Amino acid sequence: MNRKTKENIIEKALAACALITVLTTVGIILVLLVEAVSFFSEVSIIEFLTGTEWTPLFTNKSYGILPLIAGTMLTSFIAIGVALPIGLTIAVYLNEYAPRRFRKVVKPLLEILAVVPTVVYGFFALMIVTPFLKNFIPELAGFNALSPGLVMGIMIIPFVSSLSEDALNSVPDSLRQAAFGMGSTKLQTAFKVMVPAASSGIIVSAILAISRAIGETMIVAIAAGHQPRFTIDPTIPIETITAYIVQVSMGDVPYGTIAYKTIFAAGITLFVFTFILNNISYWIRNKYREKYE
Amino acid sequence: MNRAGYNRLKDKGFKIVGVSATLVGLIVLAIFIGFIIFMGMERLSWDFLMSLPSRFADQSGIYTAWIGTVWILIMTTLISFPLGVGAGIYLEEYGKKSKLSSFLEINIANLAGVPSVIYGLLGLEVFVRIMKLGNSILAGALTLSLLILPIIIVSTREAIRAVPSSIRDASVALGASKWQTIWSQILPASIGGILTGVILAISRAVGETAPLIVIGALAYVPFAPQSPLDEFTVLPIQIFNWVTRPQHEFVINAAAAIIVLLLITFVMNGIAVYLRYRWQKKVNW
Numbered sequence: 001m002n003r004k005t006k007e008n009i010i011e012k013a014l015a016a017c018a019l020i021t022v023l024t025t026v027g028i029i030l031v032l033l034v035e036a037v038s039f040f041s042e043v044s045i046i047e048f049l050t051g052t053e054w055t056p057l058f059t060n061k062s063y064g065i066l067p068l069i070a071g072t073m074l075t076s077f078i079a080i081g082v083a084l085p086i087g088l089t090i091a092v093y094l095n096e097y098a099p100r101r102f103r104k105v106v107k108p109l110l111e112i113l114a115v116v117p118t119v120v121y122g123f124f125a126l127m128i129v130t131p132f133l134k135n136f137i138p139e140l141a142g143f144n145a146l147s148p149g150l151v152m153g154i155m156i157i158p159f160v161s162s163l164s165e166d167a168l169n170s171v172p173d174s175l176r177q178a179a180f181g182m183g184s185t186k187l188q189t190a191f192k193v194m195v196p197a198a199s200s201g202i203i204v205s206a207i208l209a210i211s212r213a214i215g216e217t218m219i220v221a222i223a224a225g226h227q228p229r230f231t232i233d234p235t236i237p238i239e240t241i242t243a244y245i246v247q248v249s250m251g252d253v254p255y256g257t258i259a260y261k262t263i264f265a266a267g268i269t270l271f272v273f274t275f276i277l278n279n280i281s282y283w284i285r286n287k288y289r290e291k292y293e
Numbered sequence: 294m295n296r297a298g299y300n301r302l303k304d305k306g307f308k309i310v311g312v313s314a315t316l317v318g319l320i321v322l323a324i325f326i327g328f329i330i331f332m333g334m335e336r337l338s339w340d341f342l343m344s345l346p347s348r349f350a351d352q353s354g355i356y357t358a359w360i361g362t363v364w365i366l367i368m369t370t371l372i373s374f375p376l377g378v379g380a381g382i383y384l385e386e387y388g389k390k391s392k393l394s395s396f397l398e399i400n401i402a403n404l405a406g407v408p409s410v411i412y413g414l415l416g417l418e419v420f421v422r423i424m425k426l427g428n429s430i431l432a433g434a435l436t437l438s439l440l441i442l443p444i445i446i447v448s449t450r451e452a453i454r455a456v457p458s459s460i461r462d463a464s465v466a467l468g469a470s471k472w473q474t475i476w477s478q479i480l481p482a483s484i485g486g487i488l489t490g491v492i493l494a495i496s497r498a499v500g501e502t503a504p505l506i507v508i509g510a511l512a513y514v515p516f517a518p519q520s521p522l523d524e525f526t527v528l529p530i531q532i533f534n535w536v537t538r539p540q541h542e543f544v545i546n547a548a549a550a551i552i553v554l555l556l557i558t559f560v561m562n563g564i565a566v567y568l569r570y571r572w573q574k575k576v577n578w
Contacts, residue, residue, distance in 0.1 A: 003470055006472070007470055007471060007472050010472045011383075011387055011471075011472075013379065014379045014380070014382055014383035014387060015383050015387070015388070016379075017375070017376045017377075017379030017380040017383060018379075018380040018383045018384055018388065018397055018446075020376055020380065020439075020442065021380065021397060021400055021401050021404060021442060021443070021446070022397065022400055024404060024415070024439050024442070025400055025403065025404060027415050027419055028407065028411060028412075028414075028415050031414060031415050031418040031419065032411075032414065035418070085314075086314045086317065086318065089310060089311055089314035090311070090314050090315050092311065093307075093308075093310075093311025093312070093314065093315060094311075094315070097307070097308055097311055098311070098315075106315055108566060109319055110315070110318065110319070112319070112322065112559075112562075113318050113319070113322055115493075115496065115497075115500075115558055115559075115562050116322070116500075116555065116558065117499075117500025117501075117502070117529055117554060117555075117558060118500070118502065118503075119500070119502045119529040119532050119533050119536075119554075120329075120500075120532070120551050120554065120555065122533070122536065123329070123532065123536050123547060123548070123551060124325045124328075126536060127328075127536075127544065128324075128325060128328055154318050154321055154322070157318045158318075185300045185301060185303070185304040186304050186307075187300070187303055187304045187307045188300065190307075208406070211406055212406075214408070215406075215407075215408025215409070215410065215411075216408075217408065217409065217410045217502070217503035218502045218503055218529075218533065221503070221533075222533065222536055222537065242408065242410050242503065245410050245413070245414070245503075245507060246410065246503055246506055246507070249413070249506045249507045249509070250506060250512075255422070263414065263507075264414060267410070267411055267414045270408060270410070270411065271407065271408075271411055274406055274407060274408055275403065275406075275407075277406075278402070278403055278406035279403070282399065282402055282403075
């Protein structure tokens with residue numbers, strides 16, 4: 001075999017590897033669509049989108065996805081409520097205040113928060129955080145949205161902090177120097193100049209963190225209970241979209257039944273949410289890149 | 294106090310807020326892990342590692358679970374390593390600046406953001422049903438490989454990008470073909486960075502639970518798997534199963550199994566961090 005053919009074959013093989021990622025996307029969309037279309041031939045899409053009861057596994061079946069969406073939003077917003085302020089403060093502190101040595105040690109340590117498997121965080125939420133919170137909120141149920149939300153927030157801190165830090169890092173130093181030159185303190189420079197200048201990057205980090213929280217599965221599957229409720233009360237058991245998919249997968253739901261198809265209908269709802277959020281963040285990031293480079 | 298003094302005070306105050314924010318997550322995690330060790334350590338024994346699962350908590354072990362995890366680890370590496378590195382090389386060395394490659398890039402960024410449980414749904418339909426692999430190790434490893442492919446591709450590209458173009462130019466000037474340049478110059482120079490990314494990705498796969506539950510990995514597997522087509526369970530699923538039992542003895546089993554899982558995760562991440570450190574030190578272009 002001559003050199004040219006060999007080079008050609010190698011290039012084709014490498015291209016095939018790259019194309020697998022396209023096949024994966026196509027596969028995900030096709031699988032979700034096919035099963036969801038078959039689901040919606042039996043259940044009206046209006047009932048699905050507006051119904052406030054989700055009981056596909058009971059004898060009295062209802063297929064309103066809103067309770068699952070409410071549960072997902074509730075835990076995600078609690079998580080963001082923890083991760084965004086803490087993550088942003090860390091980013092500002094590490095970028096504007098911290099000595100170099102402190103930064104070098106702390107950054108890899110923070111990454112540990114992101115490498116702990118989520119099933120372990122689920123254990124923490126159920127066995128440690130919920131009993132602890134009961135001391136302060138006696139009416140808190142054993143399964144609730146609050147403690148998985150808080151634990152999820154801790155898990156995504158490094159996610160927010162590293163993305164926000166990248167954003168702050170890419171703000172030109174001249175802005176910082178100008179602020180100092182005008183007599184600003186570090187704090188004023190950080191929050192009145194640097195953070196606004198990096199705002200689009202920080203928004204991206206927040207959006208990606210929300211998307212991560214929406215897709216998080218095991219923490220809520222373990223600690224939030226499996227009771228779909230259309231509520232914003234964080235002290236009672238709820239169910240998220242992801243936890244529902246796990247719940248059905250654990251049971252013996254026969255292939256082809258409508259109960260089996262519900263996990264794909266739930267899956268496509270989840271996919272649409274995260275897909276929109278990811279693309280908004282991708283779009284903002286591209287726009288913002290042009291600004292400083 | 295005048296205004297400037299007040300501002301300086303606020304400035305000092307933020308330092309304390311900043312340090313506390315940085316440490317709060319780590320302290321909480323340290324408390325959690327301390328709690329787990331306190332709870333599970335006494336249950337951890339040779340018997341616990343070598344026993345099959347049982348209805349009785351005190352006779353139950355994690356033998357099938359950790360064997361399953363090792364199987365998944367090996368199979369996922371074998372599948373995802375060549376595919377991910379191959380795709381990374383293609384995007385960085387061949388497909389640059391074409392319309393296809395910018396499409397591939399957006400696509401990979403999107404895939405990285407797809408929740409893992411969705412990959413489970415993909416694996417359930419494609420590998421378990423259409424390819425008829427059943428709830429086997431192979432189906433699980435294929436699913437997890439697709440899940441971590443974006444991570445491997447991105448880190449491969451970063452490692453290759455760090456190789457200075459002078460090396461590439463010198464090799465081509467000496468008459469080496471494109472592939473010879475990649476194989477003998479680019480890859481040896483970037484292998485440290487590539488391996489770091491691959492190990493981090495595999496350690497993520499080892500901790501994954503949701504996609505494997507969705508493709509039907511079982512909580513109770515009476516025998517250790519013998520081949521890639523056997524049914525299996527993994528440590529995270531075993532932990533999930535024990536956590537959801539009401540009896541306290543099973544929760545203690547879960548804590549002990551978590552110690553083993555965390556050990557595996559931390560060792561893999563430690564190796565990756567060490568490799569990155571060594572590589573960054575050695576490579577001084």
